[in-house]
Amino acid sequence: xxxxxxxxxxxxxxxxxxxxxxxxxxxxxxxxxxxxxxxxxxxxxxxxxxxxxxxxxxxxxxxxxxxxxxxxxxxxxxxxxxxxxxxxxxxxxxxxxxxxxxxxxxxxxxxxxxxxxxxxxxxxxxxxxxxxxxxxxxxxxxxxxxxxxxxxxxxxxxxxxxxxxxxxxxxxxxxxxxxxxxxxxxxxxxxxxxxxxxxxxxxxxxxxxxxxxxxxxxxxxxxxxxxxxxxxxxxx
Amino acid sequence: xxxxxxxxxxxxxxxxxxxxxxxxxxxxxxxxxxxxxxxxxxxxxxxxxxxxxxxxxxxxxxxxxxxxxxxxxxxxxxxxxxxxxxxxxxxxxxxxxxxxxxxxxxxxxxxxxxxxxxxxxxxxxxxxxxxxxxxxxxxxxxxxxxxxxxxxxxxxxxxxxxxxxxxxxxxxxxxxxxxxxxxxxxxxxxxxxx
Numbered sequence: 041x042x043x044x045x046x047x048x049x050x051x052x053x054x055x056x057x058x059x060x061x062x063x064x065x066x067x068x069x070x071x072x073x074x075x076x077x078x079x080x081x082x083x084x085x086x087x088x089x090x091x092x093x094x095x096x097x098x099x100x101x102x103x104x105x106x107x108x109x110x111x112x113x114x115x116x117x118x119x120x121x122x123x124x125x126x127x128x129x130x131x132x133x134x135x136x137x138x139x140x141x142x143x144x145x146x147x148x149x150x151x152x153x154x155x156x157x158x159x160x161x162x163x164x165x166x167x168x169x170x171x172x173x174x175x176x177x178x179x180x181x182x183x184x185x186x187x188x189x190x191x192x193x194x195x196x197x198x199x200x201x202x203x204x205x206x207x208x209x210x211x212x213x214x215x216x217x218x219x220x221x222x223x224x225x226x227x228x229x230x231x232x233x234x235x236x237x238x239x240x241x242x243x244x245x246x247x248x249x250x251x252x253x254x255x256x257x258x259x260x261x262x263x264x265x266x267x268x269x270x271x272x273x274x275x276x
Numbered sequence: 277x278x279x280x281x282x283x284x285x286x287x288x289x290x291x292x293x294x295x296x297x298x299x300x301x302x303x304x305x306x307x308x309x310x311x312x313x314x315x316x317x318x319x320x321x322x323x324x325x326x327x328x329x330x331x332x333x334x335x336x337x338x339x340x341x342x343x344x345x346x347x348x349x350x351x352x353x354x355x356x357x358x359x360x361x362x363x364x365x366x367x368x369x370x371x372x373x374x375x376x377x378x379x380x381x382x383x384x385x386x387x388x389x390x391x392x393x394x395x396x397x398x399x400x401x402x403x404x405x406x407x408x409x410x411x412x413x414x415x416x417x418x419x420x421x422x423x424x425x426x427x428x429x430x431x432x433x434x435x436x437x438x439x440x441x442x443x444x445x446x447x448x449x450x451x452x453x454x455x456x457x458x459x460x461x462x463x464x465x466x467x468x469x470x
Contacts, residue, residue: 044431045379045430046426046427046428046430046431047427047428047431049382049383049386049427050424050427050428052383052387053386053387053390056387056390056391056394057390057393057394060327060328060329060390060391060394060398061394061398063328064324064326064327064328064394064398064399067328130405184322185322185323185324185326186322203322203323203324204324204326206326206335206336207334207335208334208335208337208466231336231337231399231400232400232403232405232406232408232409233337233461233462233465234406252466252467253466254334
């Protein structure tokens with residue numbers, strides 16, 4: 041009899057989705073909880089602590105602090121900053137993009153709306169960061185899988201929410217010398233494919249070629265190699 | 277009715293339902309609930325930006341694009357095998373294995389789509405800011421609703437003859453739209469990369 045087979049098909053899909061949910065919750069690079077999970081987020085080494093893992097990773101993060109489901113700023117300030125995390129999102133009310141990358145205590149943020157850009161730097165020593173750049177300031181709180189904060193570039197002020205992102209999304213930077221002028225390019229790629237970028241050519245802005253993550257591009261006959269934060273962040 | 281003999285729908289089987297009731301009501305209702313639930317979940321929970329997927333690809337988008345493409349190819353098999361079963365391809369008599377081909381290609385297409393949809397919903401959520409993403413989010417919820425409705429309709433014997441073709445056609449149309457707004461967009465934007 042083939043009567044129940046369609047239900048088995050549905051059941052298989054549900055089981056598969058639940059399995060993926062549990063696996064994702066356990067292996068997520070919840071770097072906010074770095075003390076418990078260690079540095080290899082891909083290895084499912086944290087499985088024993090929560091055998092009946094809830095598929096909501098936010099609960100896991102809270103588990104080592106307070107059990108309150110609503111994260112408070114006080115609780116997050118006690119958390120260490122992630123060792124490695126990339127965030128990217130939209131500046132509300134401006135439409136420009138904001139990216140934040142953290143590598144081993146160092147944080148770099150980039151704002152770009154295609155006309156105005158700003159690189160900001162700071163240290164990542166807690167879950168609230170302050171980054172500064174030329175005439176620019178970002179304050180940001182990390183947690184719950186996203187970076188939320190305020191951004192000030194020149195006279196403009198915006199709020200932003202930037203979720204965690206993964207390659208090929210995130211922040212890219214290229215620097216080169218083209219005919220004696222220092223060229224610095226910045227790009228932000230969102231998971232939905234949206235991207236924005238700008239070139240700084242010896243102090244003035246120029247439209248950036250469209251970025252294809254992983255591929256070089258040419259600007260005025262010179263090759264630019266946009267790099268990921270792993271490559272450029274330690275040198276900034 | 278031009279249904280061929282392979283369709284189980286014409287067998288006289290009064291079943292527990294009264295003749296006047298609409299036997300497709302429950303599957304449609306459940307399917308609708310599933311679609312709404314997926315949409316609400318995608319909208320309400322905070323996207324994690326991360327989800328487990330298949331290894332071996334350059335990134336989550338490439339993985340999803342290829343899985344969706346495989347699922348879409350199988351969906352074309354679905355369409356052709358269904359047309360054959362219903363005798364809609366002139367001059368082609370459905371071979372005896374057409375039903376099995378239809379069932380197994382459908383199961384495989386569904387299973388291949390689950391990791392894709394999981395990543396979409398869990399890591400990204402339903403988003404409405406860009407038309408492409410808006411259409412994709414809505415079609416994604418709609419597809420699984422239709423799919424559930426069709427799976428729940430299959431075992432029922434007293435359905436009107438158009439039920440399964442309509443549900444299957446909607447599922448195929450939705451999957452085509454999903455493929456166009458995701459894989460096709462990815463391949464044309466980033467190139468055909470793994």
